[in-house]
Amino acid sequence: MREINVSEITDNIKEMCIQANHYLSDDMKNCLTNAIETEDGELGKKVLDSLSENLKIAGEDMIPICQDTGMAIIFIKIGQDVHFVGGSLEDAINEGVRRGYVDGYLRKSVVKDPILRENTKDNTPAIIHYEVVQGDKVEITLAPKGFGSENMSRVFMLKPADGIEGVKNAVLTAVKDAGPNACPPMVVGVGIGGDFEKCAIMAKKALTRNVNTHSDIEYVKDLEIELLDKINSLGIGPGGLGGKNTAFAVNILTYPTHIAGLPVGVNICCHVNRHVTREI
8 A cells, every 4th residue: 555645736737827827738738839830721821820920928937828827627547545644635626726726826717616606716626536546656637627618519319220320420510519618629529439428538637638539439539530531521620710620639538328318428628638647
């Protein structure tokens, strides 16, 4: 059994909040560079050049990549041989978010009640997804999620008879409906299977996978490639102003489901798709 003081979780999450909001991950940098080289739409190319300049300024001057520094989404894998000491793990996670957003001068966007709308003033609480795995390590993935793109996300409860063509239509429908509102070029996370909430969580988690990789499942890999091609043929383009780069990637996760259902979650993220992972 390995003991980990929850203060270590707090310290890492504080740093990750600041890192994710100021520096683009390497996989997203590669996508942006490639898009600039391949974009043939005049307005689209100008948008991409502006995005690139914005990222340069953000890193050099420690200004957030985007004014919407998002709601903190956390996926945490906990080894079953880990024992946390020093207090509540969930409190420690939220304290890390609080320190990251307050000390990092990041925008506080979370309200305490969805109807009364009083700001919590420290961007807590986070959305936390726990997973218990083998081993004695803890893996934390932090993904600050802005709501311009989050609001464009969808869940489709398809019939099994709709099949893979129904899945394709659902994803394309979500992207078409989002149009310029998700700040394209976007990354499209898709969850297929499970149930109502499982497909949505998978779609969100899929966004954190390296966008330069594909699924290990052959048909899913083929589906990712086909959907990306179809999305980029829509002509929405960077900033919604036209062009060939509407999306950087389509990342898909799947899970077993009930014989009577075919749930599909589509979670769209903007061009920065902020995410950072650390192992403790």
